[in-house]
Amino acid sequence: MPSRKTNPEFMTGVPELLILRLLTEREMYGYEIVQAIEAATGEAIKVGEGVVYPILHALEEQGCLSSRKKPVNGRTRVYYAATATGKKRLGLLMGEWQRITEAVGAVVKGTKHANA
Amino acid sequence: MPSRKTNPEFMTGVPELLILRLLTEREMYGYEIVQAIEAATGEAIKVGEGVVYPILHALEEQGCLSSRKKPVNGRTRVYYAATATGKKRLGLLMGEWQRITEAVGAVVKGTKHANA
DNA sequence: ACTCATTACCTCGTAGTTCAAGGTATAATG
DNA sequence: CATTATACCTTGAACTACGAGGTAATGAGT
Numbered sequence: 633m634p635s636r637k638t639n640p641e642f643m644t645g646v647p648e649l650l651i652l653r654l655l656t657e658r659e660m661y662g663y664e665i666v667q668a669i670e671a672a673t674g675e676a677i678k679v680g681e682g683v684v685y686p687i688l689h690a691l692e693e694q695g696c697l698s699s700r701k702k703p704v705n706g707r708t709r710v711y712y713a714a715t716a717t718g719k720k721r722l723g724l725l726m727g728e729w730q731r732i733t734e735a736v737g738a739v740v741k742g743t744k745h746a747n748a
Numbered sequence: 749m750p751s752r753k754t755n756p757e758f759m760t761g762v763p764e765l766l767i768l769r770l771l772t773e774r775e776m777y778g779y780e781i782v783q784a785i786e787a788a789t790g791e792a793i794k795v796g797e798g799v800v801y802p803i804l805h806a807l808e809e810q811g812c813l814s815s816r817k818k819p820v821n822g823r824t825r826v827y828y829a830a831t832a833t834g835k836k837r838l839g840l841l842m843g844e845w846q847r848i849t850e851a852v853g854a855v856v857k858g859t860k861h862a863n864a
Numbered sequence: 865a866c867t868c869a870t871t872a873c874c875t876c877g878t879a880g881t882t883c884a885a886g887g888t889a890t891a892a893t894g
Numbered sequence: 895c896a897t898t899a900t901a902c903c904t905t906g907a908a909c910t911a912c913g914a915g916g917t918a919a920t921g922a923g924t
Contacts, residue, residue: 682874709871
């Protein structure tokens with residue numbers, strides 16, 4: 633029942649994580665982020681603009697990102713950068729991500745580690 | 749905007765993957781799967797019955813699972829097992845899972861591997 | 865000049881998912 | 895006799911990714 637073309641499964645929250653991660657290194661604009669994700673994942677993950685822009689706006693509204701407009705060759709780019717709040721949120725998401733991936737990995741390999 | 753109580757993020761498709769994986773090892777019934785996932789992931793992932801049962805029904809309808817009713821102590825259990833189709837689907841999902849996790853991992857650690 | 869691809873921003877509707885809460889019924893426990 | 899555990903199930907709400915579409919400006923090709 634997935635029947636999606638690009639990234640069929642396992643994508644909830646991933647775009648937000650990637651965007652937040654990229655914007656802690658350097659400031660970028662939306663259109664740039666779309667291509668940066670494609671490049672950084674070696675074509676493995678492609679997120680459209682319809683995914684990126686709404687996340688950018690939501691994160692800014694939450695105080696996770698700051699933005700500034702910059703005119704380049706007559707066109708206007710909106711550059712985003714992660715704030716302190718955004719970095720805190722990124723830490724949370726990375727922890728969540730690790731928790732989930734480790735748990736899934738444990739089940740996929742039938743490792744019955746009886747801990748705790 | 750997560751504001752979810754149990755597993756806030758990164759959970760799309762994961763229940764289906766785990767269920768399919770468990771049912772390739774031995775046949776299980778719904779209520780058992782709920783607890784098996786909790787146990788196998790060391791409490792890291794908890795999926796409710798409201799998640800498990802619909803997936804079970806959908807997978808059976810797709811031919812990924814076979815079911816048989818078994819009365820135990822007056823109660824009726826519905827045991828599910830993965831079919832050949834189900835195992836094929838599991839292979840697909842595991843491949844997808846690996847692709848996504850590797851891609852995300854590469855971005856999280858700023859590994860700029862210029863390949864291809 | 866004219867056309868087309870690229871850059872760069874954006875919104876909307878649809879589909880698919882998880883989740884909590886609730887509903888039914890039997891067996892075991894106190 | 896009441897409560898918990900077993901065991902099945904459905905439903906409504908909330909969220910998210912996705913594709914398609916819309917607006918403009920720039921640059922290249924012809």
